[in-house]
Amino acid sequence: MLVLGTNVWLTLVVVPALFVARDAHAGPAWTLLVGAALVPLVVGALTGSSSWLLLGFPAALLMPLAVEPRLVSEHLGSPLAFTVAAAGIFAHCFGVATLLMPPAPRPHAVRALAAPLAPRWRRRERLYAAFALLSFLLAARLVHAVNFNARNRAYLRELYPARETLIVAVLNLGALALWAAIFHGCFLWLLKRHREGDRDLTYELRQLRADAARTTPRPLFYLSVAGALLFMGLFAALRYR
Secondary structure (H helix, E strand, O other): OHHHHHHHHHHHHHHHHHHOOOOOOOOHHHHHHHHHOHHHHHHHHHHOOHHHHHHHHHHHHHHHHHHOOHHHHOOOOOHHHHHHHHHHHHHHHHHHHHHOOOOOOOOOOOOOOOOOOOHHHHHHHHHHHHHHHHHHHHHHHHHHHHHHOHHHHHHHHHHOOOOHHHHHHHHHHHHHHHHHHHHHHHHHHHHHHHHHOOHHHHHHHHHHHHHHHOOOOOHHHHHHHHHHHHHHHHHHHHHOO
């Protein structure tokens, strides 16, 4: 975790600070601000806290970038540099999520499956891979349209000549929000529907869980009890008249 986080810190903050903003912010305050981004990383690595590693550390990385936007606009101006930085951030988040994942409970018994994988499960694997690829391509297309499309950047430069970098940052946040909404509303919805399988069986199981969670019987129960008492009384009346 420390190695992956340090790599992200060097890529996004230290290296561009040395070559881009060295003259503009050459002082103790700038050095302290750059070094402070490592504090959440160290704290998270020592305590094993996912909040420090996945929220505090990325937020601390944004502080130098907010003070000097050229760290991002000039250093990550090419698709290759942006891809390398994005790969480092993804590796850090994936590594933290993998290392901090709680261990799965040990099964009571293990039985090897001799039969080959059923065709329907192979189709599901292909669908899952296709969904993951489509979500990646959508994110890449949004990033390219905002940051590397020459026509869009020229239009933004014409509209906001002195604030192009800030507008691009806002558009990146908007692209991230749009991708998250589409991912949750489309991709995850499809995966959930596909995972649930039989709709009728899923509905019946959901109804059974809801009935089991009820603290009072359903009206049909009281109607059945009343009917049973009525027939018992009728039986007793016919028996002893």
